[in-house]
């Protein structure tokens with residue numbers, strides 16, 4: 001039976017034995033992965049130690065306390081492949097994903113399939129030992145950096161829409177895959193369109209099983225909504241050296257894509273400084289709106305803590321993922337409202353414009369917060385999930401239930 005103090009002692013022994021701040025980041029991650037300490041809650045066969053979920057956090061904290069780097073880029077693909085298999089896919093992909101050698105993006109959404117994801121039309125056809133894929137994806141965060149895509153594509157048109165999907169590992173660096181960056185209204189460029197024209201995938205690179213892609217996709221979405229993505233980077237207390245320097249470069253590169261995400265969340269932290277800056281800290285209407293904002297923020301934090309506690313107990317992602325996601329959207333909208341109230345027309349001034357509040361950050365908040373209630377499933381979709389899965393309400397009516405997707409589209 002593992003206990004916290006024994007675990008910390010084992011981590012300190014590992015650090016004494018193997019950590020050297022001048023290892024390359026890849027070398028150190030390889031040591032962590034090969035010794036099972038990268039994600040200790042994963043099974044021993046798959047680079048872990050079969051420990052309870054709470055052990056991951058303890059190991060991460062103890063490594064940092066010893067001055068060692070902890071950063072494991074397992075993202076959404078890691079837990080999905082671990083859960084869904086099969087073994088040869090786990091064998092091929094989990095290790096390079098944990099060591100950071102292979103980076104993944106998510107290729108789910110299409111121009112006419114976002115909320116109705118199962119209605120997608122990108123198609124994969126088996127041709128000998130390869131799948132051949134044609135179609136278009138959109139909104140694909142970081143696809144321009146990725147080595148592999150978590151691709152959801154249709155493999156059977158003659159069954160109901162959820163039953164004819166397959167989840168693939170698509171190699172991004174090939175002639176049949178074209179990635180075109182999109183320019184956003186907040187001037188950042190996190191997303192891409194991805195065009196697949198006779199793109200090729202080895203026959204065995206199916207996550208889960210052919211035509212069972214919907215189950216695997218739900219696993220990815222549940223992790224996306226439940227804040228359970230591993231790989232966040234915290235370098236406080238880590239000893240200076242090559243590993244840390246390389247981690248900083250890697251984190252800065254990925255931060256370019258995510259640099260507007262704090263603004264997307266509404267920047268509740270700036271509300272009180274903003275009120276003081278414009279001399280309205282004593283205005284009762286402003287104070288009331290800020291109090292509402294802070295209350296929402298606290299409630300959101302507690303929901304996130306509940307989700308973390310459930311994960312530590314080894315429970316699968318549950319409705320708290322959808323509740324937490326809705327809470328973040330509500331918070332972002334309230335922060336947007338407060339900033340608008342305080343900045344007035346000046347809030348529209350961007351970047352270096354004279355008088356732009358907080359160097360244009362408020363302008364960025366105002367045009368970035370809508371993304372919060374769209375990414376990872378819109379607010380309405382979260383409410384539908386909660387209604388059906390948590391409250392037991394009837395499912396949305398579907399005139400095409402049980403109808404082959406080819407016929408449903410023709411009608």
Ligand SMILES: Cc1cc2nc3c(=O)[nH]c(=O)nc-3n(C[C@H](O)[C@H](O)[C@H](O)COP(=O)(O)OP(=O)(O)OC[C@H]3O[C@@H](n4cnc5c(N)ncnc54)[C@H](O)[C@@H]3O)c2cc1C
Nearest residue numbers: 106107108109114115139140141371374375376377378380
């Ligand atoms: C910041 C960000 C990052 C993203 N990253 C990725 C990524 O990496 N990979 C990827 O594949 N996708 C990504 N997406 C896409 C995202 O998953 C979709 O935008 C989202 O699922 C909504 O789909 P849509 O844009 O097609 O909107 P639509 O589905 O067309 O929805 C339009 C409106 O209709 C409402 N609506 C739709 N259906 C229902 C319903 N049944 N009941 C009630 N209301 C409904 C919606 O709530 C919304 O208000 C990202 C999006 C954002 C904003």
